[in-house]
Amino acid sequence: MLKQFAIKAVAVTLFSHGVVADGHGLIGWGITMYDPPCAFACRGVISKCTLLCTPINGTVNHGTSHHPVSTPPECFTTDVAFMRTMALCIDTYCPTNGAPSMSKIEDYWYGHLGTGTVGTYKWVPTMSYIVALQGAKEDKRNGVTFPNTTSTSVGEHAGHNMLRARVLRRHEDSSTLPTIKSNQPLNVTSVISASDWKSQYNGMITFETNEDGHSTYTIILTLIVLLLPVALSLLRFVPGLTRSKGWTYFNSVLNYPAVWGSSHREPVAMIAGGGLIPTRGQAMYITLISILNIVFLTAPYIYLYPQSIFGSRDEQNMSVMGCRAGVLAMGNMVAMFVFSSRNSVLLYITDWSHSTFLLLHRWLGYWTIIQTVLHSILLLAYYVKFGDYAAELASLYWIWGIVATVAAVAIWVFSLLIVRQKAYEFFYITHIVLIVLFLVGYYYHIWYRYTYNWGYEIWAFVAIGIWGKDRILRAGQMIYHGWRTAKITSVEGANGEYLRIDIDGVHSEGVVYLCFPTLALNFWQTHPFSIVSSFARHESTQQATPAKSTVQDSEKQAETEITVASPSPNQSDTASTSSSPPHNVVSRTRIIVRTRSGITSRLAARLATAGTELRLPVLIEGPFHSTVSSQLSQCNTVVCIAGGVGITGILPHLHQFGNPRNGRLYWGMRDTSLKNTLATEIADLPSSIQIETAVGKRLDVESIIREELASRTSGGLVGVVVCGPAGLADEVRRQVTGLTSRGATTAPYILIDEAFSW
Template sequence: MAMENVVVAFVFAARNSPLLYFTDWSYSTYLLLHRWLGYWVIIHTVLHSVMLLVYYKVFGSYKEEIICPYWIWGIVGTVAVVALLPTSLLVVRQRLYELFLASHVVLSLLFIIGYYYHIWYCYGYNWGYEVWMFIAGGIWGAERVSRLARMVFKGRHTATVKLVEGTDGEYIRIDIGGVHLRGVACLCFPTLGWRLWENHPFSVALSNTKGGVKVAEKPRPAAHNAFPEKSAKESAGEICDLSTQAAVVLEGTRATGSTFFARTRTGITAQLAARATAASRDSTVRLRVLIDGSYHPSTNSQLAYCTAILCIAGGVGITAVLPYLDKVRSPRRGQLYWATRKAGLVNALKPELDALSDVRVETELGRRLDLDAILRKELTWSNPDEGPLGIIVCGPAGMADDVRQNAARLTREGHTRRPWALVDEAFSW
């Protein structure tokens, strides 16, 4: 039973799983199921090992069995799968993501290899138990190959990395030209360090699809005496006006590209910030990047019938809610509440926030949002004829929990005057 659950766990862990396209579940939901199936794999494996140990102890053949190859490989598989638990705890994933990623791959492979030789030395190919290993290994290998193929053939680009001004190096901005991304993309910077295989998820904050910078055609020099009624000064002024118009077109039209904002922590974000700091005076560096993705969330069905969108963001969580707000068009109403500690991050995103024509934006600098007051205003003071409200939250785990608890409490107490749907954009690993 443990190996059967491994097959399903591998399916749920795959970023390119066909189930993501056939269902309306988000990748975070699949990862949640992956973790719970992993718990069952550990429980079944430990029970199997303990029961065999007790059996051979009781019937007196323990000393003969422990030197058998199948027993040794069974121990390898059991130890590997048990070691997956402490190395996959949330605190490890948050603080030592590289350790979690590397240990997860190595220990999973050890478990599969140990299982295979455990079965082969015990039964050979007589009972078909090895088939589960082939299926699990095939799923894992195919998914890894598909990731690599996407990165090599479609994901090779150049990224511009710079520190966000006014944030004391706490935030970085990553711009990648020539690619339109949505949701979450996994970025790999092969020239950043010796761990060439590492790629990390980043939320796409901005993405443009206008296809390139449009340059106004240069005005042709006028022939002599073409406008004899105009003075030379007037003609020169007209040419200057045309040049100014061309500059406006250049500034107002963006090329195709995607932008990410990230908070500098340990690991890859710290390396990117250090490279940008040491690069030049303007703290900007250009690096080769391989892109795996993008993987956009499946939340359209939850928000399709909502007549208003309420976004609550904390810090760099603004990057996950901006794509939702960018799609808000009248008569649908949008509202953004954003709390951040750094004014520089607000200034960096000011052009995008100002461009949200049908969205009211309220920011809190250095202070917490009054979530209870916000939800009371949107859920209890609103007109019941306004229709369902879509609530999207992205920020610290405590913020998401508070939004969920406050909205649920208001509903239980009978204060809400409209239905609502909650989308938690906390991308968990």
């Protein structure tokens, strides 16, 4: 009893000092699989041996699904022959193969002897390692005899399955310890042959090293994908770089142009359901992502033979590459969710546009799908050729893996550009449902296969956390703005082509997402809109109607709005004691949209039914970060080219681009309806902004760009901003980059394509 108590005390002491059998984190990054491998190799040889306490015809699997063991853990930790054989094997092979410390061996002894896989202190051996080793050496000196029993099972142990062999050791007398082999009965202290042990050792070393590679290369991939935009965006802080002509030429040749042709915003390649051609800068980033995925999938791996896990190199490649593809899919998935987030911290750190982030989100999604499909195909082929496919097919982890794979492929099919453009709302709902199904399938695929043993679930938790955090923040923004009412009217003279949305009680800027809960059955959907103007001012409660605004009045009004938006305590007290009429804070946000399919067509239809004015409840999500203003802050001059309702994406930035810097706005429109309805916003622009309009005709983009960039004599950086139809944006891009590549520009510039696209 005293010895038993001492052994349990040692185990409790090890556990209380934080000795963890396998660690926390990922394999190779906090978690070890076979440490020390020399001891795991010993147990690997004899784990399937039948012990005296092994249940006869037992059906319970105490190992893993791929490595079943019929002997329960408590049997391993009480069987004398097993423990003495293990101790002798560790003492024989470990000193010359890693030479683990005694504390590590003892930690293995108390944490892994019962399970052989994931460490646990639940089953404490009845004898310590030292005691077991002493007993084994005594058996080696004196020889062993088989247990004297009439049990049929023990008789089998003492019969044809036990090979007596004389073990010759240097500097020691010979002994009569038998040599045990895997799957044979073990009821006396035995030795393990060097060839059997080496095969097991090579298999475990190879397997864990490659598993370490799965984690390492996936972490490298994820960090490069997420941190490279940060590193590249820091170039804008290099003194004088963005204002140099060399940097302008670099962007004009290697960054701004489309990879091929002249279309970037206009869809091409309709054979595949439509697609957008990335710019050369975006393509370099996508190429880097693709190269990393291909290289890390195919290499490097290690191969050691002979080994116990894989019988051939082809078998190992099929299994290990299939596992590598699955882990790489997880890293791509995490980065994919970061780039899809509307509240992504990277958007605030970098100066990359949200459209670029969405493009990279799609490509990371492609690689998530590709690696997921490769993972499924390779392991399917492996189990069909080398394993028990029928048993795998019935496993819950396999079923959930199929669910995740099918959902991933379906996400790609339902996210083609033609689907997004022709049926955006269908795409939106299927995208959400399939993503949830993919995450659930992926999580349970890991859970039913590994539970929380090897850290694979961490990738799922990170991805779910990013996705869930974004939705929580978006819901919080809606709650913050509260339940509002949107007044929808038709822009006068536009024949229903444009709608005006006014939302009282909200002062916001940039891009917001609007949800109209009562407009359709899919009440949860939100849609992006650019805010053309927004104000917050104090109005007298006795004021009947607002005075007619002039340019000067508008400028004074804007100045007043800034002053009263955040009044000081003294101002508030003065206002309350003044004899002037009481004031209320009045705020309003205005949005102009073009009627197309989807939500805008529904709004137009409801407005046509309601008459001249439609009021609907609305929830507001946002505003969201825009990099345009921060990029223009470094410019001395701004040249804005707008087409039609694209003016709404430019006006807010021009309002911030005031004196003493100069700017010019070129605005092309079909008719004067937009010009009339936005007269106040146009009049409120800083006096340094010159405005040229073209009604009923196309803007002469070539002449505009040549005048602004090839004939400019004043110094400083020029910001070229375009917002409008895809054809206009691509034409501006082609003219700007072509002019610079020919060496005809006289001023450095930056090109900003203000657009939102899926």
